[in-house]
Amino acid sequence: MNTRFEDYFRCYPIAMMPDNVRKDDANFGGKIFLPPSALNKLTMLHIRYPMLFELTNEGLDKKTHSGVLEFVAEEGRVYIPQWMMETLELQPGSLVKIANHDLPNGQFTKLEPQSVDFLEISDPKAVLENALRKFSTLTINDIIEIDYNDTRYGIKVLEARPESDSKGICVVETDLETEFAPPVGYVEPEYTPKSVKPSTTPIDPSSVKKSAGAGTMAQSINFANLVASGGTTSYKGSGQKLSGKATGDEDKKLTIDDLDPDIPPAPLHLPANQLFLGWPVTLPTPEESESEQPAPTAFSGEGKSLRQSKKRTNKGKDHPPLKNHNRSPDYIEIDD
Secondary structure, eight states, rough: OOOOOEEEEEEEEGSSSSSTTOOOGGGSHHHHHHHOHHHHHHHTTTSSOOEEEEETOOOOOOOEEEEEEOOOOOOOOEEEEEHHHHTTTOTTTTTEEEEEEEOBBOEEEEESSSGGGGGOOOOOHHHHHHGGGGGGGTTOEEEEEEEEETTEEEEEEEEESSSOOTTTTESSSSSSEEOOOOOOOOOOOOOOOOOOOOOOOOOHHHHHSSSTTTTHHHHHHHHHHHHTTTTTOOOOOOOOOOOOOOOSOOOOOOOGSSTTTOOOOOOOOTTHHHHHHSSSSOOOOOOHHHHHHOOOOOSSOOOOOOSSSOOOOOOOOTOGGGGSSSOOOOOOOOOO
């Protein structure tokens, strides 16, 4: 039984379809529009799903592959996307040979954007995944077109696996691994390591000695005497032996004559309870501080009672005390 569909049609871009059946978004896909008679032939030939076709420009020996979207074209015509006409180098009204063709399910493809503007897309992988839903096949060396935010992006198919003589793969109901090549015109930026500057510049001892005013702080606090007295030692205690014997001769201390007043600044270790503020400070003597401040009193307020006193504060002569008056008579006689 003959199971091959093959026919010639006049090709036109999708933009030239009648308004009642035209679908402008199909121009950015990989599917064509065939006439209803092609559907009748394909049904009788028992072509399996998905229906895939090979488009050939026999004059220039150009080939590509596609799927079918609808069977609504006029008899003898086929409407194909604009990028497909440019790939086959066809003009509106040219003859194109269309035959059914089986392609292996794709496993891997490598794509090359044709413009560096493609890098401005925030998530190109998600955009490509959504755009490939309009495609049934991918053919090596084809430059497909996708639309994103009213901008057209051309993408060239560099590789397609598994390899076959037709150089095409089927992308319907398959897990396709995608890899992007650098866009055309993209220049890799040169890597230049950043020079890290230290937060603090180390001091050159030689420059400190020669600079004007070097060592003025050491001279103002008499740093040489502090060093001679052992002020720069971290541990000022004396050593003891467990046996109780003497530790021996003490270390020899430095003298003022052994120190150079123009030496570079050294760590400042002042005696206990002493600060260096950069200017002379006169501290009050204990006698002055005690004489100026009065002695604090713990309780200096007045006491008050919550109960009011019932004692009379004004004892006049008109009111003698009750204990001094005579006892009242037991009874009083009144004469008629």
